Amino acid sequence: MHRKTWGMKTYSVCTGNLRVGRRLLVWAVAMVVLLWSLGGCGLQEPEKITAENALKRLSERNSPEFNDDAGFASLRRSIASARAYLEKLDPDRQFTFGPDSYPASRLLATLDAFEAVLDANPTPEELNRQVSEKFLVYQSVGSDGDGGMLFTGYYEPLLEGTLEYDPEYRYPLYGLPEDLVCVNLGRFKEKFKGEQICGRLSGNSLVPYYTREEIDSKNMLEAEGLEIAWVKDPVDLFFLHVQGSGRIKDKYGHTYHVHYAGKNGQPYRSIGKLLIDEGVIEKEAMSMQALREYLENHPEDLERVFNHNPSYVFFDVVDEPAIGYAGQPLEGGRAVAVDYRIFPMGALAFVQTEQPAVEHGVLTRWEEMNRFVLTLDTGGAIRGAGRMDFFWGNGDYAEIAAGHMKQDGRLFFLVVKEDGDK
Numbered sequence: 494m495h496r497k498t499w500g501m502k503t504y505s506v507c508t509g510n511l512r513v514g515r516r517l518l519v520w521a522v523a524m525v526v527l528l529w530s531l532g533g534c535g536l537q538e539p540e541k542i543t544a545e546n547a548l549k550r551l552s553e554r555n556s557p558e559f560n561d562d563a564g565f566a567s568l569r570r571s572i573a574s575a576r577a578y579l580e581k582l583d584p585d586r587q588f589t590f591g592p593d594s595y596p597a598s599r600l601l602a603t604l605d606a607f608e609a610v611l612d613a614n615p616t617p618e619e620l621n622r623q624v625s626e627k628f629l630v631y632q633s634v635g636s637d638g639d640g641g642m643l644f645t646g647y648y649e650p651l652l653e654g655t656l657e658y659d660p661e662y663r664y665p666l667y668g669l670p671e672d673l674v675c676v677n678l679g680r681f682k683e684k685f686k687g688e689q690i691c692g693r694l695s696g697n698s699l700v701p702y703y704t705r706e707e708i709d710s711k712n713m714l715e716a717e718g719l720e721i722a723w724v725k726d727p728v729d730l731f732f733l734h735v736q737g738s739g740r741i742k743d744k745y746g747h748t749y750h751v752h753y754a755g756k757n758g759q760p761y762r763s764i765g766k767l768l769i770d771e772g773v774i775e776k777e778a779m780s781m782q783a784l785r786e787y788l789e790n791h792p793e794d795l796e797r798v799f800n801h802n803p804s805y806v807f808f809d810v811v812d813e814p815a816i817g818y819a820g821q822p823l824e825g826g827r828a829v830a831v832d833y834r835i836f837p838m839g840a841l842a843f844v845q846t847e848q849p850a851v852e853h854g855v856l857t858r859w860e861e862m863n864r865f866v867l868t869l870d871t872g873g874a875i876r877g878a879g880r881m882d883f884f885w886g887n888g889d890y891a892e893i894a895a896g897h898m899k900q901d902g903r904l905f906f907l908v909v910k911e912d913g914d915k
Contacts, residue, residue: 547878548591571827588837636879646898648891654724654741662723687834691758704803759803781896817870825886830870846902
């Protein structure tokens with residue numbers, strides 16, 4: 494569910510179950526002490542890019558030419574997911590679009606107005622005219638302050654596995670640990686808005702949660718009974734952690750969906766960057782496919798490389814396909830992940846970037862992509878106004894696109910005009 498290198502997907506919200514009574518009291522005291530100490534030094538200063546300056550409003554003259562290179566059916570399904578998310582919110586809940594703020598009801602009105610445009614089955618020229626006339630347009634300032642964006646991709650992988658232990662499938666997926674505690678620091682201090690900290694109780698202290706090395710190499714969770722599934726290939730499992738959700742197919746042909754349930758709160762470190770820095774793979778050649786090839790050809794190096802990334806994801810087995818941060822299904826080719834701290838969730842957006850052309854399972858070239866999308870997801874490595882992660886769905890094309898995508902582009906948001914808007 495990023496930019497991270499080549500599409501490494503993690504998610505940013507985690508929860509834990511706490512026992513009541515003394516344990517909860519100890520946790521509360523520990524957090525008070527922790528927050529007091531953070532007031533002077535523990536966290537970095539807030540980023541210079543904030544929700545209030547991440548977007549700039551454009552005049553109609555400076556707006557892009559709006560068109561769409563994919564079918565409207567998938568767009569309508571993604572709009573339905575955004576609508577379901579927004580309808581669960583207080584209609585007056587405010588969303589920040591750079592210098593302006595709009596309630597959830599205005600975002601819903603935007604979706605209604607846009608679908609009305611689609612209902613007329615417009616020509617490309619008419620689509621551009623209607624969107625330009627009826628909607629306010631905001632552009633991301635990007636990573637360079639001039640709109641430059643980096644677009645990466647993620648997808649829903651398919652793994653061989655089982656829900657019951659089998660010697661053939663010996664690499665476990667863990668469910669959410671009971672002792673994992675995650676706290677939204679923004680509830681305690683405004684300057685920490687969008688920040689959270691995760692850990693576990695050790696006596697009367699809150700300490701960092703176990704790292705990937707402690708979980709997988711030192712088996713710190715082995716006796717906790719948290720295994721919800723097992724898979725055949727450790728490389729596949731690592732990439733499942735990276736993507737955040739996927740499917741498991743057993744030897745009898747049954748397929749199960751596994752979703753992100755939380756993470757350990759440890760920092761994300763790119764193993765792709767590690768191998769680039771070590772000179773193992775050239776930066777220009779780095780992709781998910783190149784990384785997988787190296788790992789499969791060097792099994793003796795797996796533990797070291799994997800443990801470079803201390804971040805660890807926990808899963809649920811569920812009935813639904815990929816679900817994003819907004820709690821709604823993700824439509825391949827239409828749902829995107831953004832930094833939820835500065836960009837609105839459930840919003841209608843428009844992207845200009847490139848998409849891969851694939852022939853016989855091989856990436857042959859990059860083609861222009863202009864497309865309306867919905868912001869329904871986020872990612873632990875998707876930070877700032879210059880990053881967006883594009884969800885490609887599942888299947889061979891999705892894997893190729895997600896693995897190779899690291900393209901430049903532009904990002905715009907739309908809000909329906911009302912009386913008085915200029």
